[in-house]
Amino acid sequence: MSLDVPCRVIGSALVAISLVASTPAGVAASPVTLATVASVTATALPKATTFTELSGLPQDADTYGKLSGIVVHPARTVAVYALPGGKPTATLPAKQLGSQTWVPVVEARKGWYRVLLPSKPNHVTGWIKAKGLKKARSRYRAIVKLGTRQLTVMAASKKLGTWTVAVGGPETPTPVGRTFLLALVSPKKKAYSPLILPLGTHSSTLDTFGGGPGTVAFHGWPDRKVFGKAVTHGCIRVPARALKVLAGLPLGTPVLIAP
Structure with a gap:
């Protein structure tokens, strides 16, 4: 089982890179x-x-x-x-x-x-x-379907892309419901993801993780074999292209996580 590496945000500085229920992921017009x-x-x-x-x-x-x-x-x-x-x-x-x-x-x-x-x-x-x-x-929205492990990003009625992603495992599921893009964090040290996009939601099973508050985020992952699997501590691991598209969305953009 592949796990998320712990990550911690102090103020706006990212140290001891990790995430999921840790600290975790500009705006628009x-x-x-x-x-x-x-x-x-x-x-x-x-x-x-x-x-x-x-x-x-x-x-x-x-x-x-x-x-x-x-x-x-x-x-x-x-x-x-x-x-x-x-x-x-x-x-x-x-x-x-x-x-x-x-x-x-x-x-x-x-x-x-x-x-x-x-x-x-x-x-x-x-x-x-x-x-x-x-x-x-924001005319954008991101939709995550946990059952099919699919992420779709929309610009109004136009689909910008659909990608297979990795989601929370059975004991640390990704929380469902509507939330939003909270921030964009660029790790200062070499990490598993060049960008981390925390959401306005938290793990439902982990009060803390890696020293953080259990914040769920979008982030990349170097091993593509995890995509399509339920193996994370709650975060949503996405392919490089999906991460680039997500990073271009305005902060506050709606994110819907469906079962």
């Missing part, structure tokens, strides 16, 4: 210290990052639904709410893993957006104020 927002300081509430677990926030009820492609980016740290107009529950920083934070919108109300967050538990969402956000639309 794509742990930091940032400014105070309103009366909420960045240290007063938990940060909505891949390293944290949040409570008191709504879950994404439409786990396999198609996202609109609207993505938003906070220019500075913003407060996250369980309900519009309620009390802040967390903060969403402007950068994560060395990349700008772009998150997909799952619901909109006047002056507010409910967005997918990159924290645990999987599918956690939160409301952020629309004022001051940068907004874009």
